[in-house]
Amino acid sequence: MKYSLTFPKTLKKAPSGAQSLNHQLLTKAGFIHQEMAGVYTYLPLGWKVLDKISDIVREEMNSIGGQELVMPALHPGEPWKKTGRFNSFDVLFKLKGAAGADLVLGPTHEEIIYPLLSEYIQSYKDLPLYLYQIQMKFRNEPRAKAGILRGREFLMKDLYSFHTSDDDRDAYYQKVREAYFKIFKRLELPVVKTKASGGTFSDLSEEFQTITPSGEDIVLVCKDCGSATNREITEDKKCLDCGGSLKEEKAIEVGNIFPLKRAYAEVFDLSFTDKDGQKKIVSAGCYGLGISRTMGAMVEVFHDDKGIIWPESVAPFQVHLVGLDGLGEKEYKLFLAEGIEPLFDDRLNLSAGEKFADADLIGIPYRVVVSKKTQDKLEVKKRSEKQTQFVSLQSLLEMLKS
């Protein structure tokens, strides 16, 4: 992509409403635009990042048998009344249909997927089943805040698993936990698995928390064994696992996995006929991962005073090609031909300093400068490092493909 054609360009100052770090940097760099409290447009660069995060999540969900579908964001009110959550789910967006029917904007999808499956699941042969989606969720937060960390509309992956027994559900739960670790490893985002309450879903759950000062959760991390517990469920000063001393850390919850209660399956009569001819209730689990929140958490963790420092796994482009002295077109075409994703700053009449400042702000992992000075070499600098080096195109390609 040529930067001269990219919408929009960087801003020198973030709007005064952008207070949190992720909001400021993502806005200045042109990744997001706030529409109202907790609601954002994801601009082309921002959407590319969400897409890359989503792709990694998709691959790992698929690798544990997940099948992707998309359920509606607009829900009938009836199933929500059936579970009681029409009134008990305090951040539920409610609206009216044309004929006056109660409707709901989906904050989660048990009320859709259980009735759906109850139509299709008949036999133990239909199970287990793992279905997931990546979709905008809606929660009427009394106080949306911290940029895209806590929105009223946000992109989330939700996986639902359905089993013939709790044992099978528990075994799959372990697999999902492992898949989550793989996802965050590929995203290069450090997380600690944290014991937490299950809310209305289950007695206990496990959260994936990214430790950072801007987090709004407080987790107690054991200095000895590394196990962590959300402060919401313990007053203990000692680790439940090993007795070691605990340290309080602020953290952002980027994922949460629940072994579900049977309540929803019972309400919607999600049952199957087992081998013995008996009707049995399905055992389920649900597993969330905040895609847009993860993007925000990454900015909170990966930045310096000049801008964002994206991990290679999710950067909107692999290479930020800075053309000086009107050069760079040739290299841009070569990158494209080699399957490298370049963002080419082809703008004329702009000082080098301004282009460098933009490159630092946008945070693409490799900056490649082409100018009169570089001659037949390329000047390469990693965003995360200070030093530059002059290399041939060939060795740069090797660097990028390794």
Place this chain on the structure above:
RNA sequence: CGGGGUGUAGUUCAUCGGUAGAACGCUCGGUUUGGGACCGAGAAGCAGGAGGUUCAAUUCCUCUCACCCCGACCA
């Protein structure tokens, strides 16, 4: 939802009773080109909205809306 703060040009801010100003950005012309260049010219504003006080309101008062922060809440 309680407490606090802020709404003025696209953006950041100034003016704080006498009818609007800068910087950045933008447009045009020219000079520049390795860390947010320079000169000149220009466009750009119902001062969030409604009401009130006043000869006069962006400025003071009331209400309202929006955003931000702290707290409560957070499947």
